[in-house]
Amino acid sequence: MHRDKSVTTVLGHFIDGRHVAGGDRFQPIFDPATGLSSKSVALADKLTVEQAIASAQAAFPAWRNTPPLKRARVLSRMKTLLEENADKLCALITAEHGKVQSDAMGEIIRGIENVEFASYAPQLLKGEHSKNVGPAIDSWSEFQALGVCSGITPFNFPVMVSLWMWPMAVACGNTFVLKPAERTPSSTLFVAELALEAGLPPGVLNVVNGDKEAVDTLLTDSRVKAISFVGSTAIAEYIYSTGCAHGKRVQALGGAKNFAVVMPDADIPNAVSALMGAAYGSCGERCMAIPLVVAIGNEAGDAVVEGLKAEIAKMKVGPGSDDTNDMGPLVTRPHFEKVRSYVDAGVASGAKLVVDGRNVKVEGHEGGYYLGPCLFDHVTPEMSIYKDEIFGPVLGVIRAASLEEAMQMIDAHEYGNGTCIFTRDGEAARFFSDNIQVGMVGVNVPLPVPVAYHSFGGWKRSLFGDLHAYGPDSVRFYTKRKTITQRWPSAGIREGVMFSFPSNR
Numbered sequence: 001m002h003r004d005k006s007v008t009t010v011l012g013h014f015i016d017g018r019h020v021a022g023g024d025r026f027q028p029i030f031d032p033a034t035g036l037s038s039k040s041v042a043l044a045d046k047l048t049v050e051q052a053i054a055s056a057q058a059a060f061p062a063w064r065n066t067p068p069l070k071r072a073r074v075l076s077r078m079k080t081l082l083e084e085n086a087d088k089l090c091a092l093i094t095a096e097h098g099k100v101q102s103d104a105m106g107e108i109i110r111g112i113e114n115v116e117f118a119s120y121a122p123q124l125l126k127g128e129h130s131k132n133v134g135p136a137i138d139s140w141s142e143f144q145a146l147g148v149c150s151g152i153t154p155f156n157f158p159v160m161v162s163l164w165m166w167p168m169a170v171a172c173g174n175t176f177v178l179k180p181a182e183r184t185p186s187s188t189l190f191v192a193e194l195a196l197e198a199g200l201p202p203g204v205l206n207v208v209n210g211d212k213e214a215v216d217t218l219l220t221d222s223r224v225k226a227i228s229f230v231g232s233t234a235i236a237e238y239i240y241s242t243g244c245a246h247g248k249r250v251q252a253l254g255g256a257k258n259f260a261v262v263m264p265d266a267d268i269p270n271a272v273s274a275l276m277g278a279a280y281g282s283c284g285e286r287c288m289a290i291p292l293v294v295a296i297g298n299e300a301g302d303a304v305v306e307g308l309k310a311e312i313a314k315m316k317v318g319p320g321s322d323d324t325n326d327m328g329p330l331v332t333r334p335h336f337e338k339v340r341s342y343v344d345a346g347v348a349s350g351a352k353l354v355v356d357g358r359n360v361k362v363e364g365h366e367g368g369y370y371l372g373p374c375l376f377d378h379v380t381p382e383m384s385i386y387k388d389e390i391f392g393p394v395l396g397v398i399r400a401a402s403l404e405e406a407m408q409m410i411d412a413h414e415y416g417n418g419t420c421i422f423t424r425d426g427e428a429a430r431f432f433s434d435n436i437q438v439g440m441v442g443v444n445v446p447l448p449v450p451v452a453y454h455s456f457g458g459w460k461r462s463l464f465g466d467l468h469a470y471g472p473d474s475v476r477f478y479t480k481r482k483t484i485t486q487r488w489p490s491a492g493i494r495e496g497v498m499f500s501f502p503s504n505r
């Protein structure tokens with residue numbers, strides 16, 4: 001129970017088109033820029049989550065039978081409302097996550113692109129038809145809604161990641177229960193209000209705030225047919241195994257440790273600029289961030305380290321609400337302490353700390369969770385700063401002798417979310433993208449996050465499940481195929497009794 005007297009706002013849940021309370025446990029929400037808390041969020045108990053599921057279950061029959069074009073029009077209106085309210089959403093994200101507002105706007109725009117793609121669902125749901133598969137027999141496959149679907153999201157993209165999920169799910173005729181991260185619930189609740197304003201009937205999208213109790217209820221309730229999860233690998237694995245054991249369709253996207261390879265022939269200044277944003281943008285709290293660079297040869301390694309050092313010296317760290325800042329604070333104090341302890345561990349393990357961000361102070365914001373950009377050189381595979389996902393502004397440079405050696409390192413790592421190569425050599429780039437064991441690859445593109453009409457997903461321990469998030473895969477994830485074969489007997493082609501298996505013999 002939160003006992004801070006300064007707390008003025010208590011955030012609840014959004015069920016059946018209304019804000020409701022629910023649960024007698026609460027968690028404070030801190031502004032990472034100041035370390036102060038003026039809000040808390042209710043943690044839903046089992047009963048509250050069951051109310052949300054019941055609301056979604058009740059809304060399903062009518063929504064499933066709503067013509068796809070009418071469902072799509074709601075999403076078109078949703079796109080407009082999100083655009084009109086983007087500034088307010090940015091402020092909500094920054095106040096709880098800490099990221100700078102231009103970065104928050106980037107996630108909102110990428111999220112809106114998912115809403116736009118979901119508004120094309122009538123075209124994507126058209127199915128497949130074959131005439132005369134047998135004598136006067138026609139057959140078609142259609143893609144039917146599953147029922148109640150659920151999404152569980154991480155703190156780092158509170159608007160975008162939830163927009164990967166529910167817009168396509170509802171466009172396909174499903175209803176939805178969304179469980180945002182406890183640390184960043186406000187923007188998600190506001191998006192749910194906008195969805196109602198856009199014309200989504202009450203109960204089609206419900207939001208429950210909460211922790212493990214809420215998630216476990218969603219994982220085990222037989223009315224929930226599918227779960228999309230995005231978060232850390234340990235929880236993704238738990239969600240996947242528990243959800244599957246309860247007969248649900250599950251896609252669980254996990255953590256990452258993405259490598260960039262810099263070839264000796266690369267345009268180094270261009271690579272350095274790209275690496276700066278990829279490593280330190282959003283304070284490194286992105287699953288597609290680049291925390292490791294493998295430089296091929298010492299000449300490239302030295303040039304990259306010198307270039308990064310020079311660019312880091314120009315960076316401005318401070319509250320995300322001031323858009324002249326390049327990097328805001330980390331999300332919470334425990335996360336700040338964890339990231340800082342990785343920097344200590346890197347030093348203790350013998351990596352060379354070229355830039356030390358541990359003593360950054362932001363005037364007037366002494367209670368904020370600020371860690372300056374950190375840069376290590378001579379990182380090696382046995383170090384924890386190499387092995388673990390740190391999720392902070394810590395970039396490590398590794399030296400390798402060849403592209404093959406770099407690729408072996410990347411393939412041996414437990415994660416396989418994203419990677420990129422900087423080079424002018426088309427043959428090397430093609431060899432790299434053909435063979436690397438990673439789900440999303442960039443060539444001179446540091447953050448190869450697929451656009452809304454492709455799908456997003458990593459390999460290895462970065463994704464559990466068969467279908468990737470959003471894009472074409474999401475239409476398949478949120479629907480089940482039904483194949484119907486029909487014949488209308490007519491006098492000319494009446495068949496007698498037949499005991500052999502029907503075929504076109």
Ligand code: NAD
Nearest residue numbers: 153154155180181211212215231232235253254255256287
């Ligand atoms: P997290 O795993 O701590 O939390 C994610 C969600 O799981 C939250 O909604 C949380 O309430 C819930 N959860 C946490 N512990 C749980 C438990 N024991 N049982 C059931 N549910 C639980 O992740 P986070 O810290 O919010 O987000 C950062 C992580 O997300 C990073 O690892 C990052 O790489 C990953 N991420 C991955 C992608 C991707 O697309 N692969 C995208 C964004 C973030």
